[in-house]
Amino acid sequence: MTENLDRRRLLTSAVVGSAALAGATALGSLAPEAAFAAGEQAIEPGAPDPNFAEGRITGISAGMLFVTGSDTALWRIRITGGTSIWKLRPTTFEQVAVGDGLYARGLRLPDGTLAADSVWVNIVNVHAHIAAIGRNLLHLDHKGKRIVGHLVPGTSAARYNNTPAVSDMSMLRVGKHVQVIGAWVPDTNEVQIATVYANA
Amino acid sequence: MLSWIAPLQPLLLGLVLLWSARLKLLSRDAAAAAGRSALARLVGDARALPAFRLVGAVEAALGLLLLAPPALPAEALAAATLSVGFAGYLAYARVAAPDSSCGCLSATRTPVRWRSFARTGGLLAASLLALPATVGWTDVLATRPLSAVALLLGEAAVLVALSPELDRHWLEPLRQLQVRVTRPLAGGGFAVPLDSTVEQLHRSPVWRQTAALLTSDLREHWDDGEWRILVFTARHRGDEVSAVYAVPRLRYQPAAVRMVLLDEPTGQVVLTLHAPPDSPDPDWLHPSPAPATASAVGSAVALG
Numbered sequence: 102m103t104e105n106l107d108r109r110r111l112l113t114s115a116v117v118g119s120a121a122l123a124g125a126t127a128l129g130s131l132a133p134e135a136a137f138a139a140g141e142q143a144i145e146p147g148a149p150d151p152n153f154a155e156g157r158i159t160g161i162s163a164g165m166l167f168v169t170g171s172d173t174a175l176w177r178i179r180i181t182g183g184t185s186i187w188k189l190r191p192t193t194f195e196q197v198a199v200g201d202g203l204y205a206r207g208l209r210l211p212d213g214t215l216a217a218d219s220v221w222v223n224i225v226n227v228h229a230h231i232a233a234i235g236r237n238l239l240h241l242d243h244k245g246k247r248i249v250g251h252l253v254p255g256t257s258a259a260r261y262n263n264t265p266a267v268s269d270m271s272m273l274r275v276g277k278h279v280q281v282i283g284a285w286v287p288d289t290n291e292v293q294i295a296t297v298y299a300n301a
Numbered sequence: 302m303l304s305w306i307a308p309l310q311p312l313l314l315g316l317v318l319l320w321s322a323r324l325k326l327l328s329r330d331a332a333a334a335a336g337r338s339a340l341a342r343l344v345g346d347a348r349a350l351p352a353f354r355l356v357g358a359v360e361a362a363l364g365l366l367l368l369a370p371p372a373l374p375a376e377a378l379a380a381a382t383l384s385v386g387f388a389g390y391l392a393y394a395r396v397a398a399p400d401s402s403c404g405c406l407s408a409t410r411t412p413v414r415w416r417s418f419a420r421t422g423g424l425l426a427a428s429l430l431a432l433p434a435t436v437g438w439t440d441v442l443a444t445r446p447l448s449a450v451a452l453l454l455g456e457a458a459v460l461v462a463l464s465p466e467l468d469r470h471w472l473e474p475l476r477q478l479q480v481r482v483t484r485p486l487a488g489g490g491f492a493v494p495l496d497s498t499v500e501q502l503h504r505s506p507v508w509r510q511t512a513a514l515l516t517s518d519l520r521e522h523w524d525d526g527e528w529r530i531l532v533f534t535a536r537h538r539g540d541e542v543s544a545v546y547a548v549p550r551l552r553y554q555p556a557a558v559r560m561v562l563l564d565e566p567t568g569q570v571v572l573t574l575h576a577p578p579d580s581p582d583p584d585w586l587h588p589s590p591a592p593a594t595a596s597a598v599g600s601a602v603a604l605g
Binding site for chain 1: 400410411412414469473476477480484485486487490491492493494495496497500501516517518519520521522523525528530532533534541543545546547553559560561563565568570573
């Protein structure tokens with residue numbers, strides 16, 4: 102924990118420290134060849150993207166996720182220090198559990214594993230109507246099926262009319278259409294809400 | 302007691318059937334409602350609308366017969382048969398086309414649920430109640446107006462409560478009122494959500510220059526005084542580095558966003574970047590600060 106705090110202090114001072122304040126001098130280069138050094142892999146039109154995986158997690162071992170895709174493809178997804186993991190919020194590998202669903206993007210390695218750049222765990226995108234509102238609860242009507250949306254204080258945000266997100270949910274109205282980005286609670290009809298888009 | 306309840310049922314049934322027929326025969330949304338209903342599955346898309354209209358015509362005819370004076374047991378029997386038919390249709394819709402709409406009382410999209418079955422059951426019960434009627438409903442309304450109106454209102458309320466199509470006219474306003482009274486979502490607080498910071502980052506000049514370097518989504522974030530620090534993974538000249546952005550936390554000033562690319566294992570800074578401060582004048586208005594560098598002079602000479 103203290104190691105992490107030290108690391109954060111180092112990174113913070115690197116980006117907002119006094120040295121950076123001195124002037125707008127750029128150290129290093131942003132030439133296009135730096136940005137696109139990795140090169141693009143050509144993918145046949147219509148062919149599945151080899152660098153993308155989705156499915157349910159069936160096993161976890163050190164740094165590796167075993168995933169069964171919806172088309173029953175088996176994936177081995179390698180998590181590195183550079184992998185971003187989202188599960189309701191940016192989080193760590195320890196928070197990922199067997200049974201979770203995921204989308205992953207990365208680079209297919211010659212040994213068949215996918216070295217993940219980004220993993221989104223249980224992420225869902227739902228267009229629905231608000232059927233009822235309870236304490237930190239949105240009952241959503243999604244094409245006649247009920248979805249229970251849990252608002253997580255401190256994490257859930259609302260965006261009204263495409264203005265920047267706020268924590269204030271009080272402008273949500275029963276009967277109105279909303280779009281919800283959230284984390285599904287596996288094998289239930291419940292989601293934890295990350296962002297709700299609404300018109301006020 | 303049945304003697305005054307039974308004759309009232311044809312009035313209720315007739316009104317409900319006429320209301321239902323109104324959608325199927327007169328509404329401009331009839332075609333859409335027919336297409337969404339399980340009828341499209343049952344008789345085919347092309348015949349859904351004629352079938353929908355036919356059901357409407359049968360409903361209208363029976364509704365008018367029920368309302369017209371001579372109260373015959375045959376009418377009640379016909380209404381009961383129609384209710385059983387509706388129940389069969391609902392069961393078919395539930396099984397064969399669970400995503401279809403009921404198409405019962407309104408063009409509003411309403412999947413078949415238990416309430417639709419309960420409503421059909423209610424109509425069937427009313428039809429059976431009407432069987433022993435010997436006098437017309439006008440007579441009962443004339444002799445005991447108060448109890449008759451109360452009964453009809455009660456039955457109508459039950460039918461409305463069992464109609465998902467009508468929820469937006471009474472249930473939604475009730476729930477809106479409840480929310481207005483209890484305010485269940487009031488405690489949102491004034492903390493700036495992460496989403497808001499990320500959006501500010503996306504609108505910054507620094508992001509426009511460096512987004513192409515990033516390979517990962519947001520990896521980590523924390524607050525430090527007036528800044529919120531966002532960490533991504535980036536690829537720079539073939540090396541994996543951390544892209545550390547500092548975004549103003551409590552003010553909206555995308556131009557103030559700054560970033561460093563940093564190799565974490567060694568702690569070496571690869572690149573620092575922050576946008577020039579906002580200036581109302583374009584750069585070329587300012588006098589040239591320093592004498593031209595040697596290379597610039599060289600190229601000028603070559604051009605001259």
